[in-house]
Amino acid sequence: MATLSLVVPVYNEQEAIPLFFEALEQVKTKIENFNFEYWFIDDGSTDNTIQTIKELNIKYDYVHFIEFSRNFGKEAALYAGLEHTTGDYIAVMDVDLQDPPALLPEMLDGVLSGEYDAVGTRRVNRDGEPPIRSFFSSLFYKIINKISDTYIVEGARDYRVMSRQMVESILSLQEYNRFSKGIFAWIGFKQKYIEYKNVDRVAGSTSWSFWKLLKYSIEGIVSFSQAPLLISFFMGFISFLIAIIFIVILIVRHFIDPGSAINGWTSMVVIILMVSGVQLLSLGIIGRYISNIYMEVKKRPIYLARKIK
Incomplete structure (x- = not known):
């Protein structure tokens, strides 16, 4: 049977x-x-x-x-x-x-x-x-x-x-x-x-x-x-584009009005925290995948x- x-x-x-x-x-x-x-x-x-x-x-x-x-x-x-x-x-x-x-x-x-x-x-x-x-x-x-x-x-x-x-x-x-x-x-x-x-x-x-x-x-x-890795990539890419746009704005403003000062500690802190957060989140996502790889290669x-x- x-x-x-x-x-x-x-x-x-x-x-x-x-x-x-x-x-x-x-x-x-x-x-x-x-x-x-x-x-x-x-x-x-x-x-x-x-x-x-x-x-x-x-x-x-x-x-x-x-x-x-x-x-x-x-x-x-x-x-x-x-x-x-x-x-x-x-x-x-x-x-x-x-x-x-x-x-x-x-x-x-x-x-x-x-x-x-x-x-x-x-x-x-x-x-x-x-x-x-x-x-x-x-x-x-x-x-x-x-x-x-x-x-x-x-x-x-x-x-x-x-x-x-x-x-x-x-x-x-x-x-x-x-x-x-x-x-x-x-x-x-x-x-x-x-x-x-x-x-x-x-x-x-x-x-x-x-x-x-x-x-x-x-x-x-x-x-x-693998979607979390792609999300991490796109967040980094978007942050990079935003940074480029702000750089162009600052350069143009410098030539249009050389004596102007850029005010705003709050906005600067927010930008730094946002970019740093994106970086840490991306590292965390990548780290989770690396952790799995680490456990696999040890062959326990x-x-x-x-x-x-």
Whole structure:
């Protein structure tokens, strides 16, 4: 029989894991002629998450886990899980049950039909989330889809079922700075999305703060667009043109009225601050790209595992 591998990144989710496993075991009964394997990736949890996973591993021979040596982030956990799966088809899910397990049979059928290489999910609303987070999330998708050649579906989740061929293509991209939503879209293949309404967490609280989400969105923009560099260039070019215009005005004024004095400390300070701000902003943008290059050329591993079983 074919095997479906479930990749489940976890971080401080000791309360949600038993509920998740129970829900998936119920869904298993609706998927015939398939073996299941679970891969839980513990991303350096500080609670009893790894102990909970180990208990399942002892009880069920199809439950496996990777214990990171420290917190490497969800992107590293996703990569590690995909790297160790052995299934013919692979599903990526969150453990908090915000990814409805009931959709799994339909998603798998879409891939089994041969019409699609991946069937993913997207949320059509964000009920229950802070309005400020929803606003910036929507803004992020609008910005990145305007400045990037890679189209990312708004509201797309990591929750998806993929063919082995597609997973191997993802693993071939061994970049250190990873943005999976962009990678899923960039590799192509035939994909479709199933829409669903937002579901609250079954237990615990999210580890994604506003600041973490902001950094993650910046990583996505830097990874899949060169537009910030072009913006930096144009700002510098415009500042240069303005400076040339003022130089010409000053020279002409000098010859027309040699005795005139140029007054205005305030205007001078404003001009200096504006030009300096443009320079610092440009350096910051360039520095962010250089930072990514620096991390890539060091060739550090994407993750380090303390135990794999």
